[in-house]
Amino acid sequence: xxxxxxxxxxxxQLQTGRRQFLGGVVAGGAAGLAAMHxxxxxxxxxxxxxxxxxxxxxxxxxxxxxxxxxxxxxxxPGSDFMLDxxxxxxxxxxxxxxxxxxxxLHESIIDYGGNSKPEFLNCLHEESAVAMAHGYxxxxxxxxxxxxxxxxxxxxxxxxxxxxxxxxxxxxxxxGNDLDAAYRPPGVPTFHSAQDINAMVRDYTKWDDTxxxxxxxxxxxxxxxxxxxxxxxxxxxxxLDANLQMAPVHMHEGKMPTIPRLVMTSPPQGDSGAxxxxxxxLLQADQxxxxxxxAARTPAGIALLVELAELLQARVIDQGGRMNFPKTxxxxxxxxxxxxxxxxxxxxxxxxxxxxxxxxxxxxNDGHGxxxxxxxxxxxxxxxxxxxxxxxxxxxDFQRFQVVDVQMAADAQATLPALIEAVRKAMTPxxxxxxxxxxxxxxxxxxxxxxxxxxxAALGWDASPxxxxxxxMETFDAIKHLDWSLVASEGNVSNWPNRLxxxxxxxxxxxxxxxxxxxxxxxxxxxxxxxxRDLGRFSVSIQSDGDLMYAPGVLWTAAKHKIPLLSVMHNNxxxxxxxxxxxxxxxxxxxxxxxxxxxxxxxTSIERPDIEYHKLAESMGWWAKxxxxxxxxxxxxxxxxxxxxxxGQPALLNVWTQPR
Amino acid sequence: xxxxxxLIARTLLVTCLPLSFTLLSSQVHADAVRGKTAYxxxxxxxxxxxxxxxxxxxxKLAPETKPLEYFNAFVRNTRGIMPPYSEKVxxxxxxxxxxxxxxxxxxxxxxxxxxxxxxx
Numbered sequence: 001x002x003x004x005x006x007x008x009x010x011x012x013q014l015q016t017g018r019r020q021f022l023g024g025v026v027a028g029g030a031a032g033l034a035a036m037h038x039x040x041x042x043x044x045x046x047x048x049x050x051x052x053x054x055x056x057x058x059x060x061x062x063x064x065x066x067x068x069x070x071x072x073x074x075x076x077p078g079s080d081f082m083l084d085x086x087x088x089x090x091x092x093x094x095x096x097x098x099x100x101x102x103x104x105l106h107e108s109i110i111d112y113g114g115n116s117k118p119e120f121l122n123c124l125h126e127e128s129a130v131a132m133a134h135g136y137x138x139x140x141x142x143x144x145x146x147x148x149x150x151x152x153x154x155x156x157x158x159x160x161x162x163x164x165x166x167x168x169x170x171x172x173x174x175x176g177n178d179l180d181a182a183y184r185p186p187g188v189p190t191f192h193s194a195q196d197i198n199a200m201v202r203d204y205t206k207w208d209d210t211x212x213x214x215x216x217x218x219x220x221x222x223x224x225x226x227x228x229x230x231x232x233x234x235x236x237x238x239x240l241d242a243n244l245q246m247a248p249v250h251m252h253e254g255k256m257p258t259i260p261r262l263v264m265t266s267p268p269q270g271d272s273g274a275x276x277x278x279x280x281x282l283l284q285a286d287q288x289x290x291x292x293x294x295a296a297r298t299p300a301g302i303a304l305l306v307e308l309a310e311l312l313q314a315r316v317i318d319q320g321g322r323m324n325f326p327k328t329x330x331x332x333x334x335x336x337x338x339x340x341x342x343x344x345x346x347x348x349x350x351x352x353x354x355x356x357x358x359x360x361x362x363x364x365n366d367g368h369g370x371x372x373x374x375x376x377x378x379x380x381x382x383x384x385x386x387x388x389x390x391x392x393x394x395x396x397d398f399q400r401f402q403v404v405d406v407q408m409a410a411d412a413q414a415t416l417p418a419l420i421e422a423v424r425k426a427m428t429p430x431x432x433x434x435x436x437x438x439x440x441x442x443x444x445x446x447x448x449x450x451x452x453x454x455x456x457a458a459l460g461w462d463a464s465p466x467x468x469x470x471x472x473m474e475t476f477d478a479i480k481h482l483d484w485s486l487v488a489s490e491g492n493v494s495n496w497p498n499r500l501x502x503x504x505x506x507x508x509x510x511x512x513x514x515x516x517x518x519x520x521x522x523x524x525x526x527x528x529x530x531x532x533r534d535l536g537r538f539s540v541s542i543q544s545d546g547d548l549m550y551a552p553g554v555l556w557t558a559a560k561h562k563i564p565l566l567s568v569m570h571n572n573x574x575x576x577x578x579x580x581x582x583x584x585x586x587x588x589x590x591x592x593x594x595x596x597x598x599x600x601x602x603x604t605s606i607e608r609p610d611i612e613y614h615k616l617a618e619s620m621g622w623w624a625k626x627x628x629x630x631x632x633x634x635x636x637x638x639x640x641x642x643x644x645x646x647x648g649q650p651a652l653l654n655v656w657t658q659p660r
Numbered sequence: 661x662x663x664x665x666x667l668i669a670r671t672l673l674v675t676c677l678p679l680s681f682t683l684l685s686s687q688v689h690a691d692a693v694r695g696k697t698a699y700x701x702x703x704x705x706x707x708x709x710x711x712x713x714x715x716x717x718x719x720k721l722a723p724e725t726k727p728l729e730y731f732n733a734f735v736r737n738t739r740g741i742m743p744p745y746s747e748k749v750x751x752x753x754x755x756x757x758x759x760x761x762x763x764x765x766x767x768x769x770x771x772x773x774x775x776x777x778x779x780x
């Protein structure tokens with residue numbers, strides 16, 4: 001069947017329209033300048049203007065809404081129709097950095113759509129915009145759309161897109177592009193155009209398209225949304241042609257282009273035979289351990305994991321890609337427990353090899369380091385991982401290859417009900433009694449671990465700069481009476497929040513960046529805080545210094561859009577991971593590492609001059625204080641900052657901390 | 661054969677070095693203030709914190725600092741996550757000073773005495 005084709009304006013029509021528009025701008029500008037010149041001039045006889053004043057008819061033609069525009073239907077701007085498509089998917093915000101290649105859609109958002117659902121959020125960097133969408137999704141479970149310039153903007157955005165890809169987070173990235181080389185404006189717009197803008201992010205997006213008609217756009221946009229939102233989630237990219245945005249909507253065989261109905265795709269569930277095999281192995285185990293990374297996509301996922309763990313009396317190692325398991329539960333256990341397991345169930349692990357093997361960067365084996373197993377040789381491994389359905393070749397986010405005994409290419413949360421059911425069915429009364437007998441020993445182990453953790457946290461408690469344990473617990477004490485959400489914890493504070501805070505709800509811990517691209521923390525915090533603002537929750541982030549300096553302009557975005565967020569800095573004045581790497585390398589080579597007068601090796605410290613982050617934040621509209629170097633100063637400052645955030649403003653405390 | 665030689669060499673190293681350092685350290689005057697400087701300048705703080713409190717990157721070094729002999733043997737010969745420090749990088753004097761610094765760090769409060777660490 002022949003597909004209906006949209007009637008497009010001819011190239012000449014477009015060219016004429018654009019020239020007329022530019023001509024009008026030039027004439028209007030020249031006329032204005034001439035008028036100013038006349039008003040200010042002392043000469044009695046003004047010189048002749050270089051351009052004639054436009055006639056009333058010409059002014060009307062340049063400024064009035066054309067007869068066939070400004071209404072929904074044939075003749076409406078293409079970008080208005082595009083906005084209708086976007087609205088149909090209930091996308092609430094569009095964090096973006098303004099760019100001419102999507103000017104038509106931008107104008108439609110603010111004037112046709114009333115800048116509401118979606119609301120355009122003014123971002124100062126595309127990386128910030130995508131990372132905001134990343135953080136927003138982790139709170140709401142709903143994707144945002146971000147617009148960017150097709151080439152330069154997408155290049156800025158690409159790091160954040162890679163983070164979203166590795167973290168299995170859907171973001172809809174739409175890049176403006178002027179595809180038609182015969183008619184695109186010369187100069188800058190052409191520098192900013194490409195044959196295939198999506199090529200640069202294709203390796204780390206789930207899907208992309210370049211629509212060439214409005215009907216094509218609506219179908220591709222809805223398809224992109226569905227693909228992004230089907231586990232494993234991931235970012236998608238749509239190239240948005242400038243001409244398609246500008247041109248009016250035309251009828252297709254007497255009908256307007258349609259917007260497809262959204263029907264969500266069910267997540268993939270594990271094969272029933274494999275589920276039964278997994279249940280059998282888990283039931284036979286004496287020391288089953290569940291390891292979860294991005295298993296709980298929703299709060300229901302947490303409840304399912306608790307149910308399975310209690311059914312089996314299996315300890316759970318939460319690797320923290322998401323909040324998978326309550327840290328207060330007696331079955332919550334640290335990663336060191338893995339060595340005792342006889343069966344390991346891995347749920348959405350980003351790195352199964354790294355879970356069961358150790359790598360030591362000790363310069364052995366010609367500098368490759370040494371590798372060893374962390375588990376017993378007879379330990380059985382089960383994997384349920386939806387990412388197995390979406391592996392690409394180039395970027396190595398799929399990690400080292402690990403042989404497992406039962407492998408399900410399926411979504412863990414969607415498979416858990418079947419697995420729980422299979423375990424219940426196969427459970428004999430004898431096995432049930434045996435499993436129940438484990439409980440008291442496991443509760444004891446949990447309590448012992450709790451004491452060990454707190455003993456470690458007390459070390460250096462009164463140190464200056466402030467210990468990371470003290471930083472985290474003073475912060476928690478200031479917010480514990482609120483419905484709090486830790487929106488990011490960047491820069492490595494020895495994982496104290498997960499070890500000491502009662503992390504129980506899905507919004508208590510949102511995981512990390514995914515791709516470990518530095519610069520995620522600040523913008524993702526702002527995006528998550530935006531979502532929490534709408535839900536009435538209190539947002540707090542542990543903000544590292546290096547991360548903030550990648551794109552600090554997001555602080556301004558938070559102030560501009562009144563996004564309340566308490567940002568407590570873990571300012572250890574350096575790229576600390578690199579401090580340790582350089583020291584290690586120098587030692588391996590039997591050389592004294594060159595500090596260049598700083599604390600850390602040359603090129604790793606962020607000091608002399610010390611960045612005054614509190615002043616930076618103040619300059620962008622935040623309430624801020626610092627530097628706070630003594631632990632005794634922290635409580636009062638936190639109390640003040642919490643009140644500021646409760647009033648609806650963002651607040652930052654610049655705290656000097658111990659390295660880790 | 662080559663592997664055996666390596667093993668023997670490593671065994672000798674591990675056995676003999678602590679003895680040599682014990683002898684050396686008995687001849688040097690250890691100074692905690694100099695040790696603190698050496699601790700910062702040689703990157704010990706990077707993994708163990710400025711107070712030797714440790715963290716996710718390295719174990720605690722203080723309080724209850726290990727004996728100097730153990731300290732010397734480990735620092736010179738470790739093949740774990742921590743890189744070894746040779747005599748060229750940290751002299752015997754530095755090692756003695758470092759150890760004196762770590763021993764001088766007072767024991768902090770027990771966690772049970774810190775209200776913030778006793779929340780449910």
